[in-house]
Amino acid sequence: SEAISNVSRAVSQKSNIAALEGIKVSVAPGKVTLTGYNLDLGITTSIEAETNDSGEFVVSTRLFSEFTRKMGGEDITFEIDDNLIINISSAATECSFSGISAEEYPDLPEVDSKGSFCVKQHLLKSMINMTSYACSTNESKPILTGELFDIEDGKFNLVAIDGFRLAIRCEFAETNDKFHFVVPRKALQELSTLIKDEEDSPCEICTNDRHIIFRLGSVYVISRLLEGPFHNYRLSIPTGFKTEVNVSKKELAASLDRCSLIIDEKNKAPLHCEVGNGVIKITCKTGIGKVNDAITADISGEAVTIGFNNKLMLEALRAAEGDRVRIRFNGAMKVIEILPPEGENFIFLVMPIQLRG
């Protein structure tokens, strides 16, 4: 018999990945390893357990995680017989249900590493959370549904792009090696939810041509990589600018939010934005109604009138860290840049929309 502690945490972390397949439970003396895998993405966790047995089997994710979570006692005893009947007991409670043979469970890919590097976990989480909004959801160009890990010359750029916008988060790399690979957004989002906000320990990243492993202590996340050439994003970033604005993120977002109230699938219109004389004037008119707004801002350079999509700009503002942002314009039909007030820790690009008249 085995006493399993803390199993429910490990299970709930994986439930949405392993839902269709169940969870593979691998028992070795002193240790239990749980695996969830959906052929694209795998997560494994090892925990200590009082057992001298070994073997493996697959259990229903729902029953395994819910029974374990809803047991009364501290220690949970876990037994499986030759007919794959799984028995979970604790104090006066005893539950049993059928398991599945582990023979039917696919093996995780072997990652024969070509190289590895480390990133602090909370930093990786923040990088993912600030950029993943800009991934494409259009499966017709699969490479853009992931994010580019671009590591070169001691710099680590995480890049997402969908054709209308681009998000880059830039950090120093803790390696001098060169890496260039694209990870599916889904895997990065699962990884991000597994990382605690303040977790300072490193995430070890190991990769070959087809797969990647993220190691968070005793938790491993394994994902396939997306293949094909990624957009040469460096060419999209303007080298200069004609107008620069420093504005309260909250005020600008609130204004875009109000404009969004009169925009829906049937009633679309670009936001009409006039920048100059210390004021950003935003107006929008659709079949539903009209909004006129004005926000004070620090503005330098040429005055500019430009149109843009409310949602693309709002999502970029929401992904930005800090209270204020810098916005750079290069003319009415050129890409809009959103940056932090100082430095280029992140760069978000939004394509403008041509205004009529």
Added chain:
Amino acid sequence: SEAISNVSRAVSQKSNIAALEGIKVSVAPGKVTLTGYNLDLGITTSIEAETNDSGEFVVSTRLFSEFTRKMGGEDITFEIDDNLIINISSAATECSFSGISAEEYPDLPEVDSKGSFCVKQHLLKSMINMTSYACSTNESKPILTGELFDIEDGKFNLVAIDGFRLAIRCEFAETNDKFHFVVPRKALQELSTLIKDEEDSPCEICTNDRHIIFRLGSVYVISRLLEGPFHNYRLSIPTGFKTEVNVSKKELAASLDRCSLIIDEKNKAPLHCEVGNGVIKITCKTGIGKVNDAITADISGEAVTIGFNNKLMLEALRAAEGDRVRIRFNGAMKVIEILPPEGENFIFLVMPIQLRG
């Protein structure tokens, strides 16, 4: 022009009622009244406003509530022109959209009161929250989709019943008059969400044969009543009992929760419950799996073996207040009673299920 304060709170409280119809705004010198009404249920709120005008019109609930909520300034100015264009402004922000003529808005029913009484608001909320789970959702017997207000001889019973279970919450009435009417569950639930948890002030209840008004300060909730004879619930309550159990609500609910994991639409089975010798043994077996559980309890009277539906019992336990409950049995095929450890402040009844074999 009018300065409206606090309008968004009033609006959001009503949004799901008035969604289809919009909100009627009635302006009188110094006062604005907002009305949401869906022909079954109406809610009105009055607020103070700086205005000398009077008139009325109907606005889109979504635009009105969202624009008001998302305005930057403290004071919001509200204008309407002869073309029913509504203009909301605050600081540098200005939004406009079309209103609808109030001529198309149906009048709320007049309640020419036949009598009224008061209940403390938090008490009414608690009474509703503890009993409404037992209302029927089956529209084929509409009277059971509401709750009976049964007030007589200084006692106030609030009663819900659906054929498989019954919930009564009993309080002293602050009136010696006799009332007997049935209010739709939907109206009571809206009323409950409008009441703050600790609100000690009275709710005034005014009724005629067809409608009821609940007055919470400046907020009025008006509902039609359900017509027809209500089940004579007093006949359903047993006068004695053969077995009485005093048990931890949390432990019993946790056990029923575990059993529920192996019960679904396809795999139904009653919970098999053996009561005696200081232990409640609960077992359940379905195509999914098996659960055996035992809970210690104070048991007096005859031993009994009885079957019941997991959901009906769980919902009754969740609606019960306090850490422990009394459960009374009258034999294997007789109704099960759930009561507080002391007194009869509430009585929940659950029908048993016949066990095979």
